Amino acid sequence: xxxxxxxxxxxxxxxxxxxxxxxxxxxxxxxxxxxxxxxxxxxxxxxxxxxxxxxxxxxxxxxxxxxxxxxxxxxxxxxxxxxxxxxxxxxxxxxxxxxxxxxxxxxxxxxxxxxxxxxxxxxxxxxxxxxxxxxxxxxxxxxxxxxxxxxxxxxxxxxxxxxxxxxxxxxxxxxxxxxxxxxxxxxxxxxxxxxxxxxxxxxxxxxxxxxxxxxxx
Amino acid sequence: xxxxxxxxxxxxxxxxxxxxxxxxxxxxxxxxxxxxxxxxxxxxxxxxxxxxxxxxxxxxxxxxxxxxxxxxxxxxxxxxxxxxxxxxxxxxxxxxxxxxxxxxxxxxxxxxxxxxxxxxxxxxxxxxxxxxxxxxxxxxxxxxxxxxxxxxxxxxxxxxxxxxxxxxxxxxxxxxxxxxxxxxxxxxxxxxxxxxxxxxxxxxxxxxxxxxxxxxxxxxxxxxxxxxxxxxxxxxxxxxxxxxxxxxxxxxxxxxxxxxxxxxxxxxxxxxxxxxxxxxxxxxxxxxxxxxxxxxxxxxxxxxxxxxxxxxxxxxxxxxxxxxxxxxxxxxxxxxxxxxxxxxxxxxxxxxxxxxxxxxxxxxxxxxxxxxxxxxxxxxxxxxxxxxxxxxxxxxxxxxxxxxxxxxxxxxxxxxxxxxxxxxxxxxxxxxxxxxxxxxxxxxxxxxxxxxxxxxxxxxxxxxxxxxxxxxxxxxxxxxxxxxxxxxxxxxxxxxxxxxxxxxxxxxxxxxxxxxxxxxxxxxxxxxxxxxxxxxxxxxxxxxxxxxxxxxxxxxxxxxxxxxxxxxxxxxxxxxxxxxxxxxxxxxxxxxxxxxxxxxxxxxxxxxxxxxxxxxxxxxxxxxxxxxxxxxxxxxxxxxxxxxxxxxxxxxxxxxxxxxxxxxxxxxxxxxxxxxxxxxxxxxxxxxxxxxxxxxxxxx
Numbered sequence: 001x002x003x004x005x006x007x008x009x010x011x012x013x014x015x016x017x018x019x020x021x022x023x024x025x026x027x028x029x030x031x032x033x034x035x036x037x038x039x040x041x042x043x044x045x046x047x048x049x050x051x052x053x054x055x056x057x058x059x060x061x062x063x064x065x066x067x068x069x070x071x072x073x074x075x076x077x078x079x080x081x082x083x084x085x086x087x088x089x090x091x092x093x094x095x096x097x098x099x100x101x102x103x104x105x106x107x108x109x110x111x112x113x114x115x116x117x118x119x120x121x122x123x124x125x126x127x128x129x130x131x132x133x134x135x136x137x138x139x140x141x142x143x144x145x146x147x148x149x150x151x152x153x154x155x156x157x158x159x160x161x162x163x164x165x166x167x168x169x170x171x172x173x174x175x176x177x178x179x180x181x182x183x184x185x186x187x188x189x190x191x192x193x194x195x196x197x198x199x200x201x202x203x204x205x206x207x208x209x210x211x212x213x214x215x216x217x
Numbered sequence: 218x219x220x221x222x223x224x225x226x227x228x229x230x231x232x233x234x235x236x237x238x239x240x241x242x243x244x245x246x247x248x249x250x251x252x253x254x255x256x257x258x259x260x261x262x263x264x265x266x267x268x269x270x271x272x273x274x275x276x277x278x279x280x281x282x283x284x285x286x287x288x289x290x291x292x293x294x295x296x297x298x299x300x301x302x303x304x305x306x307x308x309x310x311x312x313x314x315x316x317x318x319x320x321x322x323x324x325x326x327x328x329x330x331x332x333x334x335x336x337x338x339x340x341x342x343x344x345x346x347x348x349x350x351x352x353x354x355x356x357x358x359x360x361x362x363x364x365x366x367x368x369x370x371x372x373x374x375x376x377x378x379x380x381x382x383x384x385x386x387x388x389x390x391x392x393x394x395x396x397x398x399x400x401x402x403x404x405x406x407x408x409x410x411x412x413x414x415x416x417x418x419x420x421x422x423x424x425x426x427x428x429x430x431x432x433x434x435x436x437x438x439x440x441x442x443x444x445x446x447x448x449x450x451x452x453x454x455x456x457x458x459x460x461x462x463x464x465x466x467x468x469x470x471x472x473x474x475x476x477x478x479x480x481x482x483x484x485x486x487x488x489x490x491x492x493x494x495x496x497x498x499x500x501x502x503x504x505x506x507x508x509x510x511x512x513x514x515x516x517x518x519x520x521x522x523x524x525x526x527x528x529x530x531x532x533x534x535x536x537x538x539x540x541x542x543x544x545x546x547x548x549x550x551x552x553x554x555x556x557x558x559x560x561x562x563x564x565x566x567x568x569x570x571x572x573x574x575x576x577x578x579x580x581x582x583x584x585x586x587x588x589x590x591x592x593x594x595x596x597x598x599x600x601x602x603x604x605x606x607x608x609x610x611x612x613x614x615x616x617x618x619x620x621x622x623x624x625x626x627x628x629x630x631x632x633x634x635x636x637x638x639x640x641x642x643x644x645x646x647x648x649x650x651x652x653x654x655x656x657x658x659x660x661x662x663x664x665x666x667x668x669x670x671x672x673x674x675x676x677x678x679x680x681x682x683x684x685x686x687x688x689x690x691x692x693x694x695x696x697x698x699x700x701x702x703x704x705x706x707x708x709x710x711x712x713x714x715x716x717x718x719x720x721x722x723x724x725x726x727x728x729x730x731x732x733x734x735x736x737x738x739x740x741x742x743x744x745x746x747x748x749x750x751x752x753x754x755x756x757x758x759x760x761x762x763x764x765x766x767x768x769x770x771x772x773x774x775x776x777x778x779x780x781x782x783x784x785x786x787x788x789x790x791x792x793x794x795x796x797x798x799x800x801x802x803x804x805x806x807x808x809x810x811x812x813x814x815x816x817x818x819x820x821x822x823x824x825x826x827x828x829x830x831x832x833x834x835x836x837x838x839x840x841x842x843x844x845x846x847x848x849x850x851x852x853x854x855x856x857x858x859x860x861x862x863x864x865x866x867x868x869x870x871x872x873x874x875x876x877x878x879x880x881x882x883x884x885x886x887x888x889x890x891x892x893x894x895x896x897x898x899x900x901x902x903x904x905x906x907x908x909x910x911x912x913x914x915x916x917x
Binding site: 077094101133154162166190191194197198 | 383670850853856
């Protein structure tokens with residue numbers, strides 16, 4: 001996909017690359033909403049036309065996103081990714097940006113129960129979908145069993161890939177996956193952990209699945 | 218009595234990380250905040266002729282070197298690197314102009330046109346006219362011993378760049394505050410950034426650096442954050458508003474530091490029985506365009522270049538060379554993975570030439586307590602090379618397996634290694650780190666600058682204090698590093714955070730316990746109020762180090778390891794897959810066994826990536842594959858079965874007997890893997906061992 005002869009510099013001559021197209025798209029999303037919807041209001045179900053008071057930023061469009069069970073109305077740049085919209089407009093920062101190219105998995109969220117790289121999705125395409133982020137599956141007082149297992153098995157170090165790992169792992173529970181560690185590894189290979197906590201991540205997932213981790217193959 | 222130390226207690230940072238509640242730099246927002254962007258050079262060498270803003274500049278804050286209030290130099294060792302290019306460009310992606318705007322779309326759309334006068338760049342460190350640092354370590358008479366040696370074996374070994382790929386890219390926010398700057402950032406060394414900011418901003422304004430939760434460092438956030446911190450601060454000073462700079466992945470890979478590539482030449486003299494009598498080692502590191510930390514990376518690399526072996530006649534000559542590439546810097550292992558790779562592959566070749574078993578060769582020459590290292594340091598009882606080797610061989614049934622796998626597509630190889638803990642030589646003495654412990658109404662609070670970057674600093678320090686003070690682990694709080702309130706416990710590098718800072722904290726806790734006179738912290742606090750204990754590092758009195766001649770006690774102690782790698786090759790594609798790695802490592806004792814295990818597993822995985830996958834392609838002085846699609850790091854599928862063994866051999870100078878651990882696991886995997894590939898019949902001497910390299914070996 002990437003031509004090694006053509007390094008993708010930020011300061012390269014103008015012309016939209018796929019990457020800076022998406023980055024730019026995210027920026028307008030913020031401008032469109034950050035000023036207008038306080039987080040608490042945004043999270044309340046059915047905020048009546050909260051964006052009415054927002055300045056009508058040229059080029060933005062209205063959208064209603066259903067995130068963690070709440071419907072949020074906002075204006076976004078039609079080019080905004082789901083990742084940037086969640087982080088910058090909805091202010092849910094548990095979902096992380098590791099590469100913005102769909103290569104690392106740190107931005108994994110659920111769309112209608114299935115895991116996706118939110119950096120590769122346009123927010124506009126998900127109106128009406130059920131979007132779930134790490135904040136939607138559990139809280140410090142009521143951990144999701146997978147979150148509890150990651151803590152118990154030390155399935156993290158720096159924590160930056162962790163929400164993506166957990167969201168992937170939760171979705172994996174409903175996917176066809178064999179019982180072995182190698183089956184889990186195959187299905188978790190889209191989530192990179194540079195700290196290399198992989199053995200503990202596999203152990204955590206196997207624990208929740210009710211399989212005793214073999215720590216092999 | 219210990220109740221927390223030695224137990225895998227619940228980590229302080231677990232819940233926040235598992236729920237997404239933990240805030241990293243990019244998760245923070247400040248009112249009125251602008252976004253910053255760095256305009257970088259697009260040539261590797263030359264001069265800036267003109268700069269033109271080819272966009273509507275209204276609403277923009279624009280900074281170039283003329284806006285720097287104090288010194289245009291990133292304060293580190295040699296102070297040769299500017300924050301912003303004045304006229305001379307020394308490498309690709311060097312910062313020239315800074316822009317800030319509240320609207321990221323406008324910011325990224327801004328076009329800055331820079332004209333250059335190009336000059337001839339130097340990319341080959343062997344042809345570079347300039348060395349940042351030369352180091353010579355000499356013991357005995359190498360030339361004499363080589364002349365009279367029964368056998369002499371020579372070889373050249375090369376390692377490539379390695380990119381850190383912390384999943385959180387570099388990022389900081391500079392916030393104007395009380396007429397000065399508060400700098401929030403993803404970083405390992407708050408006081409490095411503080412000193413760097415003092416240098417660029419001057420001494421007239423209040424200044425503090427606060428570490429935000431850091432999504433991985435591995436050395437990549439040791440010195441580089443000083444650069445991005447300065448950039449954000451300059452924009453914040455000029456605009457009077459908070460400025461956030463977050464690099465995207467491509468920018469982070471192209472512009473920031475990497476592990477130094479190396480070329481190491483060995484000339485080794487032996488007796489026919491295999492005893493080492495002379496070791497002549499030549500080390501070249503590619504430093505890149507500015508000195509940054511190259512001198513000290515070279516130092517550690519050279520000190521470890523003779524491997525964990527005894528030999529009376531040693532000469533190690535090292536140079537860190539200038540090239541027109543982005544500066545290389547700290548990366549877990551800090552020069553030792555490069556030189557220990559060369560030594561361990563060379564040992565395998567020596568054994569072949571002598572027609573002997575490489576285990577016997579290693580056993581015969583391995584450093585034992587009482588032996589002298591290359592710097593003439595006499596090892597104490599906590600030297601465990603032989604124990605690690607023997608345990609690894611026993612556990613893997615190495616000799617039998619090596620015979621059994623002959624002629625198959627599987628190979629097995631081994632590496633013996635060690636890693637000095639803490640700063641080199643008199644470094645810790647000069648650093649004179651301090652730690653502070655505050656009594657609170659419920660327990661105690663640790664006030665140090667040591668950063669949690671995933672390795673478990675908070676948890677491990679709290680365990681040490683808990684047991685030394687004799688109070689429950691849960692009652693120990695750990696302050697987020699903020700240079701305005703915590704003690705300067707030095708940088709979070711060099712495997713020193715547990716052994717050195719942990720020891721100072723242990724002494725703080727013991728003195729606090731005395732002051733409490735049998736009361737609990739709560740009782741004492743209710744009666745007399747809070748108090749603080751501050752202690753400073755005490756260098757072991759026996760340590761002697763001659764920095765001019767590189768002789769003496771290079772490190773207070775060493776951790777030891779032996780890795781065995783089993784690999785499988787596809788004879789059609791030359792892809793090599795690790796099947797199993799056994800890592801036997803001795804680092805005093807584990808304070809938190811699960812965290813220690815995680816360090817060994819994680820370091821081993823990074824070492825496997827270094828050995829087999831991670832190939833930085835440099836074209837015209839810049840990384841040409843700066844994405845995770847074509848610079849591949851290990852996924853869970855690339856991670857084989859890991860069998861980790863933690864041997865104990867307590868070090869009296871460490872807290873509860875602990876030594877440093879963080880870097881040790883990085884030293885062994887690459888040579889173990891390459892020796893396993895050698896077992897398959899391929900004479901490989903370079904990493905990464907990508908299929909292209911292996912095919913070239915096969916066709917020799």
